[in-house]
Amino acid sequence: AARRQELYQLLKELGATIETGAAPTSSALILVAPLGLDVTTLAAVERLDPARTVGIDMMLDDKATRRRVLATNPATRSDMRDAAHALFARDGKAVSVVRDSGGFVTQRVVATIVNIAADMCQQGVCSPADLDLAVTLGLGYPMGPLAMGDRIGPANVLEILFNMQTVYGDPRYRPSPWLRRRGALGLSLTHEEA
Numbered sequence: 001a002a003r004r005q006e007l008y009q010l011l012k013e014l015g016a017t018i019e020t021g022a023a024p025t026s027s028a029l030i031l032v033a034p035l036g037l038d039v040t041t042l043a044a045v046e047r048l049d050p051a052r053t054v055g056i057d058m059m060l061d062d063k064a065t066r067r068r069v070l071a072t073n074p075a076t077r078s079d080m081r082d083a084a085h086a087l088f089a090r091d092g093k094a095v096s097v098v099r100d101s102g103g104f105v106t107q108r109v110v111a112t113i114v115n116i117a118a119d120m121c122q123q124g125v126c127s128p129a130d131l132d133l134a135v136t137l138g139l140g141y142p143m144g145p146l147a148m149g150d151r152i153g154p155a156n157v158l159e160i161l162f163n164m165q166t167v168y169g170d171p172r173y174r175p176s177p178w179l180r181r182r183g184a185l186g187l188s189l190t191h192e193e194a
Helices: 002-013 039-045 078-088 106-122 128-139 145-152 154-168 177-185
Strands: 030-032 053-056 067-072 094-099
Touching: 030 039, 039 053, 053 078, 067 078, 078 094, 106 128, 106 145, 106 154, 106 177, 128 145, 145 154, 154 177
Parallel strands: 030 053, 067 094
Antiparallel strands: 053 067
């Protein structure tokens, strides 16, 4: 629901004509903002016309990114892809279109990094503060992976991982217990137990 509101606001800012009916008209471009799911799965689950459905990665705040990333599914018509590209480029921001995959590119990479960091804390390798410090100093990241997970929202990271595990059936996307517990309780990923 939060991404829906953010997408709606972005579309308003871009001057898009937004339909408000219960279902899209037969000529409307259908936009989705999945976390962890691929556009194909989301279109099928929501019973959307896949030929008119395009996904946009809304994991990060649009104002904080320099590029918007769209994804088509195998059935997306080229005119719908082109219309989505033109719409999201209206304000001069760069737009990339990628093939359909669970978690887009950024979601997949960031959620995996956050999950590995959370698992290291779960195993007692180091404290959350030491882990974030090591990554910022040692790798030059602007923030540590746990702070990044907090910025995105632990619940969003969990959603990405659970959905990628569903899409791919791969255990590497299994959320760390550290991440699951903190996400379920609404705690910071840097929160240490007393």
